[in-house]
Amino acid sequence: MFRYYFEDFRPGWTFEQGERTLTAEDIVRFAREWDPQRYHVDEEQARRSPFGGLIASGWQTACVAMRLMCDGYLNASACVGSPGIEEIVFRAPVRPGDTLRFRSTATEARPSKTKPNRGTVVFNWEVLNQRGEVVLSMIGTQLFLRRGAGDPGA
Amino acid sequence: MTATLHFEDFAPGRTWEIDGPVVTREAIVEFATRFDPQYFHLDERAAAHSPFGGLIASGWHTVSICMRLICDAYLLQAASLGSPGVDEVRWLKPVRPGDRLRLRTTVLDAKPSRSRPDRGTVLHRWELFNQRDELVMQMQGYGMFARRPA
Numbered sequence: 001m002f003r004y005y006f007e008d009f010r011p012g013w014t015f016e017q018g019e020r021t022l023t024a025e026d027i028v029r030f031a032r033e034w035d036p037q038r039y040h041v042d043e044e045q046a047r048r049s050p051f052g053g054l055i056a057s058g059w060q061t062a063c064v065a066m067r068l069m070c071d072g073y074l075n076a077s078a079c080v081g082s083p084g085i086e087e088i089v090f091r092a093p094v095r096p097g098d099t100l101r102f103r104s105t106a107t108e109a110r111p112s113k114t115k116p117n118r119g120t121v122v123f124n125w126e127v128l129n130q131r132g133e134v135v136l137s138m139i140g141t142q143l144f145l146r147r148g149a150g151d152p153g154a
Numbered sequence: 155m156t157a158t159l160h161f162e163d164f165a166p167g168r169t170w171e172i173d174g175p176v177v178t179r180e181a182i183v184e185f186a187t188r189f190d191p192q193y194f195h196l197d198e199r200a201a202a203h204s205p206f207g208g209l210i211a212s213g214w215h216t217v218s219i220c221m222r223l224i225c226d227a228y229l230l231q232a233a234s235l236g237s238p239g240v241d242e243v244r245w246l247k248p249v250r251p252g253d254r255l256r257l258r259t260t261v262l263d264a265k266p267s268r269s270r271p272d273r274g275t276v277l278h279r280w281e282l283f284n285q286r287d288e289l290v291m292q293m294q295g296y297g298m299f300a301r302r303p304a
Binding site for chain 1: 213245
């Protein structure tokens with residue numbers, strides 16, 4: 001039914017793919033909806049901010065990571081959600097014209113003690129720009145069904 | 155823009171209670187279509203067969219709703235200088251169509267910068283509740299703010 005199950009995400013498993021270029025329009029559109037701070041929505045005010053120009057909301061960069069993950073492998077996986085994220089670090093500004101790539105590395109995998117049909121995987125998720133700089137990094141946890149576990153509703 | 159809130163205004167213990175929106179099915183699907191197209195965020199029938207038993211909002215949608223609420227409640231009036239990051243995001247319960255959300259933010263800590271005397275870092279806890287007062291999400295976020303001009 002799915003291509004990837006819990007067993008496929010062993011520590012060291014890695015995936016890298018892009019690309020998504022954010023235009024000034026993309027940045028302003030997201031920010032007007034979700035994070036309308038001056039340096040995300042207004043070129044002129046952004047120029048006078050400590051960032052010296054328009055930058056993307058960190059949540060937009062995280063959403064780009066999520067979308068690239070879904071398109072790259074997650075939607076082909078038996079993922080059954082995420083209990084949370086240990087840390088998100090906004091390492092460098094994302095500016096109009098930046099082209100983002102997504103890299104995922106599994107660091108830990110443990111079968112559930114209480115639910116034998118699933119397991120937990122811990123990942124390092126990174127978003128890189130066109131110069132190879134890491135602009136955002138996260139330590140995230142997801143749950144996956146085990147191979148042969150049957151109906152995800154079980 | 156003239157900021158009315160500075161680093162000094164974020165004293166540990168200060169809280170904000172912010173009424174949030176009712177999350178509609180359309181909003182859940184629209185957000186997920188753009189950013190997190192997993193089947194349990196997109197498709198009611200497929201979601202019914204997921205462990206969640208029905209459509210649920212993307213956790214990124216929930217976080218984005220919180221961010222907008224904070225912007226409108228106080229952040230747009232603050233001398234905000236950005237955020238270095240976020241810790242311990244916990245998606246504790248699903249957010250479902252029709253849920254009405256309410257956010258509480260609390261200042262946990264506030265430290266003047268050692269290297270840059272014009273600013274300081276504030277640690278906030280965000281707690282998001284539904285209409286049954288169940289905690290659905292919590293996280294801790296760092297924000298940098300300019301100090302009040304002398």
